[in-house]
Amino acid sequence: MHYDVVIIGAGIAGLHTAIRLPKSMKVLVVSKDYPWECNTFYAQGGVAVANSPEDIPLHIADTQKAGCYHGNKEAIEILCNEGPKWIQALIDNGFEFDKDSKGNFNYTKEAAHSSRRILHANGDATGRALHVFLMNQLNTHLLYNTQVVDLSFTGSRVNGVCLYHKGEIEWVSANSVVLASGGVGSLYSIHTNARTISADLHGIALEAGLELKDMEMMQFHPTVYIQGKGVRKQLLSEALRGEGAKVIDENNERFLFKFHPDGELAPRSVVSQSIFEHCHKQKTKAYLDVSKWSKADFAKRFPSIYFAMQEAGVDVPKEPIPISPAFHYAMGGIATDLDGRVLGTKNLYAAGEVAHTGVHGANRLASNSLLEGLVFSARVAASIASKEATSIGFASFNRPVNLKQDGDKDAKERLRKLMWNYAGIIRTTKGLEEALNQVEDMLKCRTGKLLRLRLLASREILSQALSRHESLGAHQLAAHPSICEGKL
Ligand SMILES: Cc1cc2nc3c(=O)[nH]c(=O)nc-3n(C[C@H](O)[C@H](O)[C@H](O)COP(=O)(O)OP(=O)(O)OC[C@H]3O[C@@H](n4cnc5c(N)ncnc54)[C@H](O)[C@@H]3O)c2cc1C
Numbered sequence: 442m443h444y445d446v447v448i449i450g451a452g453i454a455g456l457h458t459a460i461r462l463p464k465s466m467k468v469l470v471v472s473k474d475y476p477w478e479c480n481t482f483y484a485q486g487g488v489a490v491a492n493s494p495e496d497i498p499l500h501i502a503d504t505q506k507a508g509c510y511h512g513n514k515e516a517i518e519i520l521c522n523e524g525p526k527w528i529q530a531l532i533d534n535g536f537e538f539d540k541d542s543k544g545n546f547n548y549t550k551e552a553a554h555s556s557r558r559i560l561h562a563n564g565d566a567t568g569r570a571l572h573v574f575l576m577n578q579l580n581t582h583l584l585y586n587t588q589v590v591d592l593s594f595t596g597s598r599v600n601g602v603c604l605y606h607k608g609e610i611e612w613v614s615a616n617s618v619v620l621a622s623g624g625v626g627s628l629y630s631i632h633t634n635a636r637t638i639s640a641d642l643h644g645i646a647l648e649a650g651l652e653l654k655d656m657e658m659m660q661f662h663p664t665v666y667i668q669g670k671g672v673r674k675q676l677l678s679e680a681l682r683g684e685g686a687k688v689i690d691e692n693n694e695r696f697l698f699k700f701h702p703d704g705e706l707a708p709r710s711v712v713s714q715s716i717f718e719h720c721h722k723q724k725t726k727a728y729l730d731v732s733k734w735s736k737a738d739f740a741k742r743f744p745s746i747y748f749a750m751q752e753a754g755v756d757v758p759k760e761p762i763p764i765s766p767a768f769h770y771a772m773g774g775i776a777t778d779l780d781g782r783v784l785g786t787k788n789l790y791a792a793g794e795v796a797h798t799g800v801h802g803a804n805r806l807a808s809n810s811l812l813e814g815l816v817f818s819a820r821v822a823a824s825i826a827s828k829e830a831t832s833i834g835f836a837s838f839n840r841p842v843n844l845k846q847d848g849d850k851d852a853k854e855r856l857r858k859l860m861w862n863y864a865g866i867i868r869t870t871k872g873l874e875e876a877l878n879q880v881e882d883m884l885k886c887r888t889g890k891l892l893r894l895r896l897l898a899s900r901e902i903l904s905q906a907l908s909r910h911e912s913l914g915a916h917q918l919a920a921h922p923s924i925c926e927g928k929l
Contacts, residue, residue: 442613444469446825447602449589449642450621452481453568453814454793456575457527458619461822468581469613471604473588473622473637477572480623480635480794481814484568485678485745487561488815489808490524492548497521499555504809507553507708508772508802509914511655516779516799520809520816527815528560536574538562551683551807553708559808565678565743571811590842590890592618592645592789599789603842610842617825620646620775620783620791621818625659628899629768629865630857631667633676642795644894646775647901652784654797655773656898657906657916660805661866662769663712664688664729666753666762672857674767675749677729679807682706684742685733688716689761690725710804710915713766717866720765728761766866770794770810772801772915773905781821790825792818803914845889852883852892856899864902867919877903 444467448455451472459470472479491497500521505512532538538560539547548557562570586606593601599618604611622642626634643653664677664686682688682705688697700715701707707715716727731739739758740747750757774797776784781796783789793814800813863869863876880900884893912918 442469444613444615446617446619447471447613447615448619448621449602450479450623450793450795451476451576451583451585452479452621452623452793453571453575453811454795454818455619455621456572456579457815457818458621458792458822459581460575460578461819463826464580466826469615470579470581470583471587471589471602472583472585473641474586474635476576476583476585477569478635478637479572480626480638481568481811482572483633483635483676484571484811485565485676486551486680486683487549487559487567487808488528488571488811489551489554489559489806490528490812491521492546492556492558496556496558497525500524500558503553503555504800504806505802507804507806508800509804510802511658511913512802513799519779519820520800520813523816523819524812527819528812531571531574531815534578536562536571539564549680549683551679552703552706552712553806554683559680559683561680563744564741565680565745568811589622589641589645590844592649594649597785597787599786605842605844617788617790617828619781619821619825620789620795621793622795624771624774624794625898625902626768627672628857628860628895628902630672630854630861631665631674631765632672632768633662633665633674634768636673639895640898641891641894643775643898643901644896646783647897648894651786652776653773653901653905654776654799655803655905656771656902657909658772658801658803658914659768659864659902660709660770660772660915661713661766663709663716663766664764665767665769666750666755667765667767668763669753675746675753676769677746677762677764678743679709681729681731681743681746687730688712688764689728689730690719690723691728692725696723708804708914709807710917713866714917716764716766727764729764730761731758732761734758768861768865770805772803772805773797773902779820780824781817782824790821792821803916843889844891846887846892849889849892852886852888853895856880856883856892856895860899860902864899864906867917868906869919870907873903873907877907
């Protein structure tokens with residue numbers, strides 16, 4: 442089959458690209474699992490957007506500051522300037538953000554934002570509401586339960602996408618290909634991400650010799666309920682702290698103020714690192730105290746979290762919720778220009794969490810990623826629409842693809858533990874080197890392609906982390922290596 446555009450991923454970035462492309466184009470959207478199994482669907486807190494024209498420069502400044510001034514200023518300006526237009530387009534098309542009793546938008550506040558500029562929908566189910574809304578607007582062919590396992594290039598042009606569907610391999614060709622495959626969550630043994638998010642396209646990009654940037658910048662969310670089975674854990678939205686939830690230890694001490702004057706509202710990386718350090722040093726546990734809400738108010742404002750905690754047997758809001766940081770978001774990704782074109786290619790684009798536009802710097806400002814997905818996917822669609830299509834001849838794609846090998850499952854679990862222990866919240870050079878050696882050894886073994894893609898992406902994270910010798914934002918080297926000794 443030949444398409445004008447193949448879009449890999451059905452989260453906010455993929456769906457919004459598809460919706461913004463001209464109706465005349467033949468477009469295919471591919472999703473690895475059911476379409477809702479993506480990080481967009483699980484997003485809770487909301488979407489950050491300037492609440493007035495005067496707020497735009499403040500949003501820019503907050504984004505730069507949270508990112509430790511490591512971000513690309515031009516990309517940040519695009520994000521904050523163009524964000525209101527795309528949020529307004531959603532509203533004009535019928536999307537409903539939560540409003541207060543007077544009918545005004547019920548903006549909330551999250552950590553490191555200097556104003557209330559987070560719009561949310563259905564309480565703490567913003568992502569689900571957005572995903573359903575965008576899916577309803579989609580007017581193109583969507584192939585689900587289909588995994589992209591390879592791309593084919595002729596020079597700097599991508600000309601084929603290899604699909605794995607119901608045990609069969611099939612190649613399709615396209616004039617343009619958009620990567621919207623999300624982040625890297627499943628590389629870690631404790632994370633908040635959808636099960637589909639395993640860095641496949643990062644690995645494929647590395648195989649093709651494409652550049653990935655800021656891969657050492659991995660964000661760990663501070664407040665995650667990590668008990669229960671499985672690697673995916675229940676996130677406790679930043680909006681909880683924004684609206685007054687407190688982080689305490691076993692002695693009821695609000696210890697975060699010892700680390701940063703803003704306490705619970707310090708940038709995400711600071712809060713995660715502080716919880717990690719305090720609990721290790723003081724041999725204590727951390728909790729989220731949500732007792733400021735009544736049961737009815739909590740259930741109304743945070744229905745998903747309320748339900749999840751009831752299921753887990755935590756009697757919120759009366760009982761504090763046991764928390765730990767967990768892997769959450771990749772600031773780094775496949776390097777693109779400001780129109781989302783992958784550097785070094787002519788017709789390959791990337792948008793959303795898979796892409797590195799530079800907007801997040803060394804630490805993403807809370808709720809900026811849904812906005813990034815909207816803004817940069819629109820730029821990708823505009824860029825594709827403005828170019829004269831160069832039709833690529835259909836090459837013969839008969840490369841054998843050995844996807845799985847005996848032993849891959851165990852190796853995948855080992856890799857996850859390596860990444861969590863050594864490329865986690867606080868790192869040491871010794872730990873990163875140890876992990877890199879082990880990953881190199883695993884790459885020398887016979888593995889299936891899917892594990893190999895995870896290994897390549899992990900190697901890139903570890904190598905880029907080793908290349909950064911100072912702590913910056915989410916990349917935190919242990920001031921006192923003893924903090925990590927228990928894990929080495
Ligand atoms: C629990 C949670 C809460 C969050 N809350 C917020 C929030 O409140 N505000 C905010 O701004 N951000 C939030 N985030 C981050 C935000 O949700 C994500 O960064 C954003 O949704 C990413 O969108 P995306 O379109 O790039 O990727 P995703 O929504 O993750 O979609 C990726 C898509 O790619 C597909 N895919 C992956 N690999 C392949 C493959 N090999 N072949 C085919 N398809 C593939 C997947 O199936 C999926 O359809 C949250 C994240 C999580 C996990």
